[in-house]
Amino acid sequence: MNKNEAAKTILKTQYNQQPINENGEAFAPSNIALCKYWGKRNLELNLPITSSLSISLGDKGAHTSIEVIDSHQDKIYLNNIPVANTDKFAHRITKFLDPFRTTKKLAFAINTKSNIPIGSGVASSACGFAALTKALNNLFGWNLTDTELSILARLGSGSACRSLWHGFVKWEAGIQDDGMDSYATKLNYNWPDLRIGLLLISDATKPISSTNAMLRTVNTSSFYKLWPQQVAHDLVQIEHALQIKDFQKLGETAELNALAMHATMLTSNPPILYSTPKTIEYMHKVWQLRQQGLGVYFTQDAGPNLKLLFLEQDLKKIQNTWQDIIIITNEHKS
Numbered sequence: 001m002n003k004n005e006a007a008k009t010i011l012k013t014q015y016n017q018q019p020i021n022e023n024g025e026a027f028a029p030s031n032i033a034l035c036k037y038w039g040k041r042n043l044e045l046n047l048p049i050t051s052s053l054s055i056s057l058g059d060k061g062a063h064t065s066i067e068v069i070d071s072h073q074d075k076i077y078l079n080n081i082p083v084a085n086t087d088k089f090a091h092r093i094t095k096f097l098d099p100f101r102t103t104k105k106l107a108f109a110i111n112t113k114s115n116i117p118i119g120s121g122v123a124s125s126a127c128g129f130a131a132l133t134k135a136l137n138n139l140f141g142w143n144l145t146d147t148e149l150s151i152l153a154r155l156g157s158g159s160a161c162r163s164l165w166h167g168f169v170k171w172e173a174g175i176q177d178d179g180m181d182s183y184a185t186k187l188n189y190n191w192p193d194l195r196i197g198l199l200l201i202s203d204a205t206k207p208i209s210s211t212n213a214m215l216r217t218v219n220t221s222s223f224y225k226l227w228p229q230q231v232a233h234d235l236v237q238i239e240h241a242l243q244i245k246d247f248q249k250l251g252e253t254a255e256l257n258a259l260a261m262h263a264t265m266l267t268s269n270p271p272i273l274y275s276t277p278k279t280i281e282y283m284h285k286v287w288q289l290r291q292q293g294l295g296v297y298f299t300q301d302a303g304p305n306l307k308l309l310f311l312e313q314d315l316k317k318i319q320n321t322w323q324d325i326i327i328i329t330n331e332h333k334s
């Protein structure tokens with residue numbers, strides 16, 4: 001099955017119908033995985049090998065608007081600035097939109113406004129594709145369910161299927177070849193005191209994209225065969241920690257999960273190492289603070305930046321240690 005057929009399966013009789021509105025817009029929050037998605041069983045449909053669990057970043061995310069234009073090609077903007085169609089970001093959006101063109105000549109103007117620092121490694125593709133999927137739903141008037149939107153968003157970027165909700169979200173890997181059972185759902189936990197701190201270490205372009213890094217890890221790392229077991233264990237621990245609000249358990253599990261993911265990358269051939277000396281320095285600092293009794297843990301995605309997990313009561317101490325840390329609350333207005 002390809003992306004086009006997957007979109008057709010979701011849209012059913014609405015497939016190939018004209019947009020009912022002139023434009024559509026929507027917001028989607030960014031998300032950070034506490035138990036990571038790493039490795040695909042289907043590259044075309046972004047079907048994961050394992051399930052994953054994330055926390056959304058409140059009001060930090062993407063606001064996307066889309067309209068139909070009279071042009072032979074899409075016009076793509078990032079924060080109101082035009083992006084060349086040859087750009088990778090523009091190319092991914094254009095490819096994602098292809099199944100929804102009712103005629104070959106149907107073109108779109110898309111403006112993605114992000115309030116997260118660009119290049120911060122905070123899942124910009126996740127919130128971008130989730131917001132675009134919701135905006136498309138409004139433009140065409142499809143009235144899709146959250147589950148259907150999650151499946152469509154996944155076709156743009158795997159982690160985007162988790163960005164449809166605020167709070168804690170779990171993406172079930174599913175087992176079907178067509179991916180119709182691979183989508184995210186909102187978990188019924190909340191934790192108002194939980195804080196995320198973003199430590200920006202570098203905004204340089206990634207040495208290797210997540211997609212390619214996943215491929216290489218799955219194909220070459222002997223440690224990767226341990227990854228599904230690790231995830232199965234960590235998902236149980238994290239859900240239990242969320243249930244009983246055990247912050248130490250949550251932090252320890254999330255940190256170890258991130259380190260295990262990076263261990264699979266380090267043991268790939270050629271090896272993948274996203275950390276820089278500064279990343280390692282900050283990891284040691286986190287461990288030192290923990291030895292002194294402070295409840296702080298880190299997680300790391302496909303980049304050098306660290307995201308800290310801590311509780312509101314320790315905010316001042318964290319800010320004293322890292323003056324330029326960006327603090328994110330998982331709460332949101334509205």
Ligand code: 2P0
Nearest residue numbers: 033036037157158159210211301302
């Ligand atoms: C995650 N990451 O669970 C993991 C952890 C990065 C490290 O999902 O190829 O942009 O578009 O499905 O979703 C980043 O990868 O990859 C990611 P594609 P995506 O958040």
